[in-house]
Amino acid sequence: xxxxxxxxxxxxxxxxxxxxxxxxxxxxxxxxxxxxxGRNGAGKTTTLRTIMGLWHASRGTVRFDGGDIxxxxxxxxxxxxxxxxxxxxxIFSDLTVRENLYLAARSVKRAGEMDExxxxxxxxxxxxxxxxxxxxxxxxxxxxxxxxxxxxAIVEPRKLLLIDEPTKGLAPAIIQxxxxxxxxxxxxxxxxxxxxxxxxxxxLGDSVxxxxxxxxxxxxxxxxxxxxxxxxxxxxxxxLDAHQ
Amino acid sequence: xxxxxxxxxxxxxxPLSAMLLVVLLGLMLAPFLVSGARSLNVAATICVFVxxxxxxxxxxxxxxxxSFAHTMFYGIGxxxxxxxxxxxxxxxxxxxxxxxxxxxxxxxxxxVIGLFSLRVRAIFYAMITLAVASAFSVVASQMSDFTGGExxxxxxxxxxxxxxxxxxxxxxxxxxxxxxxxxYYLVFFxxxxxxxxxxxxxxxxxxxxxxxxxxxxxxxxxxxxRTVIYRTLANCLGALIATLAGVLMxxxxxxxxxxxxxxxEVMTDILLIVVIGGMGTIYGAxxxxxxxxxxxxxLQVLMAQASAAMSGIPFLANLFHPDRWLLWLGVLFVxxxxxxxxxxxxxxxxxxxxxxxx
Amino acid sequence: xxxxxxxxxxxxALPKVRVDMLPLxxxxxxxxxxxxxxxxxxxxxxxxxxxxxxxxxxxxxxSGLTLIFGLMDVLNFGHGAFVSVGAFTAxxxxxxxxxxxxxxxxxxxxxxxxxxxxxxxLVTGLLGWAFERIIIRPVYGLHLKQILITMGGMIVxxxxxxxxxxxxxxxxxxxxxFRGAFIFGDAALEKYRLIAVGVGLTVFISxxxxxxxxxxxxxxxxxxxxxxxxxxxxxRIRRLFVxxxxxxxALAGLGGVMWGLYKETLTAAIGGEITVLVFIVIIVxxxxxxxxxxxxxxxxxxxxxxxxxxxxxxxxVSDILVMVTVLLWRPQGLYPVAKR
Numbered sequence: 046x047x048x049x050x051x052x053x054x055x056x057x058x059x060x061x062x063x064x065x066x067x068x069x070x071x072x073x074x075x076x077x078x079x080x081x082x083g084r085n086g087a088g089k090t091t092t093l094r095t096i097m098g099l100w101h102a103s104r105g106t107v108r109f110d111g112g113d114i115x116x117x118x119x120x121x122x123x124x125x126x127x128x129x130x131x132x133x134x135x136i137f138s139d140l141t142v143r144e145n146l147y148l149a150a151r152s153v154k155r156a157g158e159m160d161e162x163x164x165x166x167x168x169x170x171x172x173x174x175x176x177x178x179x180x181x182x183x184x185x186x187x188x189x190x191x192x193x194x195x196x197x198a199i200v201e202p203r204k205l206l207l208i209d210e211p212t213k214g215l216a217p218a219i220i221q222x223x224x225x226x227x228x229x230x231x232x233x234x235x236x237x238x239x240x241x242x243x244x245x246x247x248x249l250g251d252s253v254x255x256x257x258x259x260x261x262x263x264x265x266x267x268x269x270x271x272x273x274x275x276x277x278x279x280x281x282x283x284x285l286d287a288h289q
Numbered sequence: 290x291x292x293x294x295x296x297x298x299x300x301x302x303x304p305l306s307a308m309l310l311v312v313l314l315g316l317m318l319a320p321f322l323v324s325g326a327r328s329l330n331v332a333a334t335i336c337v338f339v340x341x342x343x344x345x346x347x348x349x350x351x352x353x354x355x356s357f358a359h360t361m362f363y364g365i366g367x368x369x370x371x372x373x374x375x376x377x378x379x380x381x382x383x384x385x386x387x388x389x390x391x392x393x394x395x396x397x398x399x400x401v402i403g404l405f406s407l408r409v410r411a412i413f414y415a416m417i418t419l420a421v422a423s424a425f426s427v428v429a430s431q432m433s434d435f436t437g438g439e440x441x442x443x444x445x446x447x448x449x450x451x452x453x454x455x456x457x458x459x460x461x462x463x464x465x466x467x468x469x470x471x472x473y474y475l476v477f478f479x480x481x482x483x484x485x486x487x488x489x490x491x492x493x494x495x496x497x498x499x500x501x502x503x504x505x506x507x508x509x510x511x512x513x514x515r516t517v518i519y520r521t522l523a524n525c526l527g528a529l530i531a532t533l534a535g536v537l538m539x540x541x542x543x544x545x546x547x548x549x550x551x552x553x554e555v556m557t558d559i560l561l562i563v564v565i566g567g568m569g570t571i572y573g574a575x576x577x578x579x580x581x582x583x584x585x586x587x588l589q590v591l592m593a594q595a596s597a598a599m600s601g602i603p604f605l606a607n608l609f610h611p612d613r614w615l616l617w618l619g620v621l622f623v624x625x626x627x628x629x630x631x632x633x634x635x636x637x638x639x640x641x642x643x644x645x646x647x
Numbered sequence: 648x649x650x651x652x653x654x655x656x657x658x659x660a661l662p663k664v665r666v667d668m669l670p671l672x673x674x675x676x677x678x679x680x681x682x683x684x685x686x687x688x689x690x691x692x693x694x695x696x697x698x699x700x701x702x703x704x705x706x707x708x709x710s711g712l713t714l715i716f717g718l719m720d721v722l723n724f725g726h727g728a729f730v731s732v733g734a735f736t737a738x739x740x741x742x743x744x745x746x747x748x749x750x751x752x753x754x755x756x757x758x759x760x761x762x763x764x765x766x767x768x769l770v771t772g773l774l775g776w777a778f779e780r781i782i783i784r785p786v787y788g789l790h791l792k793q794i795l796i797t798m799g800g801m802i803v804x805x806x807x808x809x810x811x812x813x814x815x816x817x818x819x820x821x822x823x824x825f826r827g828a829f830i831f832g833d834a835a836l837e838k839y840r841l842i843a844v845g846v847g848l849t850v851f852i853s854x855x856x857x858x859x860x861x862x863x864x865x866x867x868x869x870x871x872x873x874x875x876x877x878x879x880x881x882x883r884i885r886r887l888f889v890x891x892x893x894x895x896x897a898l899a900g901l902g903g904v905m906w907g908l909y910k911e912t913l914t915a916a917i918g919g920e921i922t923v924l925v926f927i928v929i930i931v932x933x934x935x936x937x938x939x940x941x942x943x944x945x946x947x948x949x950x951x952x953x954x955x956x957x958x959x960x961x962x963x964v965s966d967i968l969v970m971v972t973v974l975l976w977r978p979q980g981l982y983p984v985a986k987r
Contacts, residue, residue, distance in 0.1 A: 097879055099875060099878075099879065118878075118883075119875075119878040119879055120878050120881050120882055120883045120884075123878070123879055123880060123881030124881045129879045131876070131879070135873050135875070135876035135879070137868070137869040137872050137873065137876070138872065139868055139869075139872060140865060140868060140869060144865050147862070147865070148862070148865055148866060148869055148877075148880055148882075149880050151880070151881050151882075154862070155862075197880070349791075353791060355791060355794045355795075405974075412722045412790050412793075412794065413930070413934075415722075415724075415794050416722070416926045416930055417930070417970075419922070419923055419926060420923055420926055420927050420930075420966070420967060420970065421967060423923045424963070424964045424966065424967045427963050427964075428963050428964060431960075431963055553919060557798070557802055560795065560798060564795060604810070604811075607809075607810045607811075607813070608810055610810075612809070612814060613806055613809060613810060615802060615806050616802075616803060616806035616807065616809075616810065618802075619799055619802035619803040619806060620803055622795075622799040622802070623782070623796060623799040623800065623803065626792055626795050626796050626799060627785060627796070630792070
């Protein structure tokens with residue numbers, strides 16, 4: 046592969062008077078899962094929101110799929126092929142699961158016209174969605190809502206998925222299920238994944254970038270980081286017992 | 290001495306100081322400068338509106354509360370004194386009872402409305418006050434046995450304030466010292482005192498907290514200030530002062546009625562004045578009221594001439610009809626919210642600040 | 648490894664769908680409770696129909712406002728201006744075509760009123776579009792300025808009505824065949840009130856269908872809850888909003904025509920008068936909720952009519968009483984709208 050799918054160069058983002066991103070350089074290659082790690086407040090979520098155009102960079106460039114999207118409005122960025130799963134999931138709780146997915150399927154004019162085969166593929170790893178298909182999404186459990194949020198991102202083929210902390214607040218058994226789902230997903234999709242759960246990303250990640258203080262302080266392959274305990278400790282302040 | 294009187298909040302702009310001085314001297318000497326009942330009436334109305342608008346600025350400009358119930362409190366004050374004088378006869382005791390009753394009613398209402406709706410967002414409060422105020426005005430005009438209904442009530446004021454009263458036979462500067470003159474100075478000095486009091490309030494630590502809440506209520510709360518309590522206090526204070534303004538107006542007019550005291554037009558007047566004069570400055574109330582009331586009384590004459598000149602052209606003649614002066618003020622209002630959110634006073638101060646810089 | 652479908656089956660009981668029925672019952676329960684108080688059945692029927700008719704008209708005027716607020720967090724204090732502009736625009740058709748209004752022909756009456764409504768909705772819709780662009784767009788997210796600026800817009804609009812139509816009140820004639828009443832036994836049902844109920848129900852049902860069955864409607868509901876996410880899914884919420892604003896303004900115009908014909912006279916102040924009522928209704932219903940707005944409108948109007956008959960003095964403040972009672976029960980209104 047020559048060009049990376051997504052490239053951030055020297056991105057600065059201000060929110061109000063706060064200078065959150067202070068020159069982020071990040072590359073997401075085509076295919077697989079790129080993991081973005083870092084402490085709370087390191088700027089991971091801001092990075093995703095800046096890519097998505099929900100906050101605009103005050104300096105630097107964001108290039109996606111050969112185009113400059115730094116100052117594009119959010120809907121244009123979405124239509125260029127990036128799907129976003131925010132930390133809060135952004136579920137429409139008044140709407141049913143079906144309607145949530147229907148809105149995410151931009152090219153579909155009527156709810157009945159959604160791609161059956163693709164839906165079956167999604168039900169393959171998110172079985173609960175089929176069951177609660179006509180339930181208001183607000184009545185689902187946290188894990189099921191997360192499934193809806195991710196399913197919305199993949200209901201039609203997209204070039205890049207931005208997923209913010211999908212395991213936050215989920216029970217360990219459900220996290221195991223998520224790992225299975227992401228294994229299936231990464232066969233076809235490119236994902237930029239923000240996570241705090243180190244064992245989760247160890248099992249999934251291909252490449253990794255670590256943020257601190259609004260900058261990328263390390264990037265490399267996930268496998269290398271997973272093997273290097275000392276580096277983990279230095280970058281993430283991880284202690285072994287906490288994450289085993 | 291002046292610094293202390295003004296609570297160290299000086300006008301901070303030479304043109305502004307000059308304008309304020311002109312208004313102050315003009316109002317103070319009005320009975321000797323102008324002749325005729327109408328001109329003196331304009332001067333007294335300006336005095337009352339300075340207080341009324343400044344008390345509204347306490348809410349809008351300093352606390353960021355949008356209330357549409359300010360005329361209700363104004364009306365409570367006016368009706369309180371008016372009905373007491375009407376029912377109990379012209380005595381100072383009646384004035385006292387009416388004022389005290391009105392103040393307590395205003396306080397209770399302000400507290401209830403405040404605690405009920407100030408917890409939530411500004412918009413909610415604006416809507417609730419609008420509803421309550423309109424219901425109040427309907428009730429006041431419908432309870433005609435008590436309030437005189439749409440016609441309102443005329444009443445006699447204590448003897449010393451009656452126009453026929455003479456303090457002594459001699460004239461001062463060619464002016465008879467009659468009850469009207471005494472009433473005027475009662476209104477003028479009360480208004481002045483209330484104005485200086487409000488200047489004091491906004492420059493006190495309490496006033497600073499209010500401004501902090503307006504800028505960022507989340508942070509003010511985090512610093513340990515109970516925003517609801519401060520807002521409610523400001524709301525009560527504004528209501529009480531508006532009530533006193535109503536008392537003054539009733540004493541001056543010797544009349545209370547829904548159109549002059551409670552109607553929504555009074556509310557829009559207050560809004561227009563506060564925004565055009567300058568929100569969050571208190572001084573804006575002086576400049577705004579003076580300009581607005583003068584315009585209301587004299588601009589219409591000009592418009593009538595313009596309208597007459599254009600009488601051949603139907604649409605234009607309508608545009609400049611004296612009754613349409615609110616149209617032009619409305620346009621001015623919208624423009625000033627966009628382009629001069631700090632109003633006349635804010636503009637003058639910024640200019641002075643820029644000039645003061647090397 | 649545990650597969651996901653197994654995980655899901657652990658909490659397999661279908662979650663209970665919480666349909667909040669209580670507010671729905673309010674209107675019929677209130678109506679039934681009033682029957683013994685009113686005493687006479689025919690009077691009760693007349694009062695109830697009058698209340699429903701008024702409620703429907705208020706709903707038309709309020710529904711747009713509540714949606715606009717829900718979707719974009721914009722409260723338009725000038726919404727009443729659309730009501731008066733709508734009503735006054737209708738006179739442009741109704742006064743010149745007086746002969747059609749006076750004709751004893753349902754067909755001619757309907758077409759002249761239909762034409763008036765169409766023109767009124769067109770004008771208020773266009774006005775709404777301009778209002779959104781000029782007045783509201785620069786002050787998104789600034790509540791204080793929004794209130795002030797929309798209030799200013801209202802003053803200007805009211806004055807412009809004076810400029811264009813003059814300061815006198817305009818009598819508005821009800822078409823010949825819309826006058827009078829149907830008599831059922833002892834109960835008299837005024838024809839125009841039945842028409843108002845019919846139009847109101849049509850508006851409500853179409854709104855309900857649009858909001859539940861069409862993609863645009865679903866997007867509007869989604870946008871009320873989380874506008875940012877709608878954008879992140881690739882839709883321009885601004886366009887949605889302009890659409891809702893225009894539709895809401897046009898509905899206010901429709902309500903204005905209906906209201907003007909109901910009152911049979913027009914003054915420029917009707918916008919301001921109705922604003923208060925509309926605000927109470929959307930507070931009662933829960934800001935942003937169309938269903939709540941509908942129930943709120945019925946509730947306020949019915950109570951006003953019953954109170955007007957049973958205790959005329961209370962009727963003066965019945966709107967406020969309804970609002971206070973509902974807010975004591977549910978501080979966010981009947982149907983609080985979920986927000987991020």
